[in-house]
Amino acid sequence: MSKTRTSLLSIGLTIITITFIGCGKTRQEKTLAIINKLNIVENQKNSYEFQLEPLKYQATGSDSLRILELEKQLSDDITVNNKICSAFNKLFNNNEIDDIYNFIQTSAFNKFFNSTKTYRAIESEFKSIDNEIEQITNNLSMLNTNIMDEKPVNKFEPISVDKEDGFYATVDYTYSTEYKNIKLEDDPSLTSKDILEAKKVYNENRAEISIVLTKKGARKFYLLTKENIGKPIAIVINKEIVSIPKVHSEIMGGKVNISGNFSEKEIDKMIKKLTNE
Secondary structure, three states: OHHHHHHHHHHHHHHHHHHHHHOOOOHHHHHHHHHHHOOHHHHHHHHHHHHHHHHHOOOOHHHHHHHHHHHHHHHOHHHHHHHHHHHHHHHOOHHHHHHHHHHOOOHHHHHHHHOHHHHHHHHHHOHHHHHHHHHHHHHHHHHHHOOEEOOOOOOOOOEEOOOOOEEEEEEOOOOOOOHHHOEEOOOOOEOHHHEEEEEEEEEOOEEEEEEEEOHHHHHHHHHHHHOOOOOEEEEEEOOEEEEOOEEOOOOOOOEEEEOOOOOHHHHHHHHHHHOOO
8 A cells, every 4th residue: 555655646747846846948949949848849850951952953943042041040949840730730739739838847758759669669560561671672673774775795804993982973974985994083082981881782692782772872872873864874883883873863772782703702892992891
């Protein structure tokens, strides 16, 4: 009985503490606290950044100016905050704001929203769906690589170059330029820092390297392919050009496969190098 009273007293004190914390704050202050706790401003800005970034490299004239104006608006935290607060004012009454504000102070909120255990438990239930999506992504990646001709008419042999690992644009390329005479830009357009994942996959029983780029890397790769249509780009690993695909169209999505006359052992070494293992 004593333990029960102690537990009830503890719960009561917790409720009183939460209520006390909320006292003295205005609705606006509580709303801002909720927005900050849920990281809504940053999430909203990131969402629009992802939408606008590819458009920047395609838009011209008045559309370019409109994009610049939109980016200016979205870069202002006060403007974004005010819009979100306005949405909260339309959606929630005072009691509901109080309820949400009190909830974000609790351990239950922290456990649900900040605990990796929660996300891992949910992820485990969706494993089969994740596998399906990964398979579809791999299929699309193969389609993307068709936009780059990775197989020269003659058997391609790696070319030694004194360059760091990365993806390079070529210099002064013409259709008559032999691969052994190709010149690369001084610096790579993408490096290992732009690679989120590199793994071995199989295409018609042949091992290849499948690369997934970071968000920033995907944008760089889009620009690299857009600016070099009709030209080859060089992929350098371990001081060698291991692949030199010709670009036929800009590539979005941040996925690329490297194929060639490599043994599985060579591919494993290249993956380790790309991922800095």
